[in-house]
Amino acid sequence: MTIEWHYTDHGRLGVMSVSGYLGAHAVPRFGGAIGWAFARGTGPLILDLTALKGWSVEGQRAIADAAARLAAHGRALELAAIPADGSVVPHAAQQPVPVHPDLDTALAAHHAVTDQPVRQWRTDTPNRNTISR
Template identity: 65%
Template sequence: MTLQWRYTTRDDLSVLSLSGSLGEQALARFGGAVGWALARGTGPVVLDLTALSGWSADGQRAIADAARQLATHQRTLELAAIPADGSLVPDGRCPLMPVHPDLDAALAAHGAQTDGTEARQEWRTTAWPGGAS
């Protein structure tokens, strides 16, 4: 299954949602999505993993790398709805990544609306579930 992503900016944070599997074949696409987030948003990035079907060790390392990359721009990466195995174990070089049980909890932690009314702009891959942009 190919990795798909949707990036949404909000007032003081952004959400990068993933769908599919984050494995070795998806690393370049995930890296591109993180670059997109760096270029188009400010504040924390919530990585919404609700629709992620799985992740490999390479995918987990890519998430830790993304957290380090965002930190160099004074931005944080937060995780929402990690896959059921919950096996993400960042190394000692990784900045703190808060983990939220779901996207609504992550948004609430920042005082953001959970009904989508604060969304400003959205970009997504063509095959994102629910339609193309």
């Protein structure tokens, strides 16, 4: 099983919703999605894990790596609705990754207005992305 993702640009921040299972086989796809979101955003990136069925140690490490990658460029990665089986353990020199109980709480923490038009992108099939506006 791999992951699917959906990215929403809220102007000052981005939200990447991930579904499926973030295991070792999905790490390259996840890294590509993070790179894609990094190239299009400028502020914090909220990783919405509401629909994530679970993650492996490799998946958690990939999230910690994504947080470090964003932090190196002055941007934050925050998590919303992590799976019940744990939390992300950051690298020793890395700041903890903020975790919100759900996406609404994460958006509220950034005073994001959810009723304004946003741009959205999502995976359509495992090998193709679509853009909808």
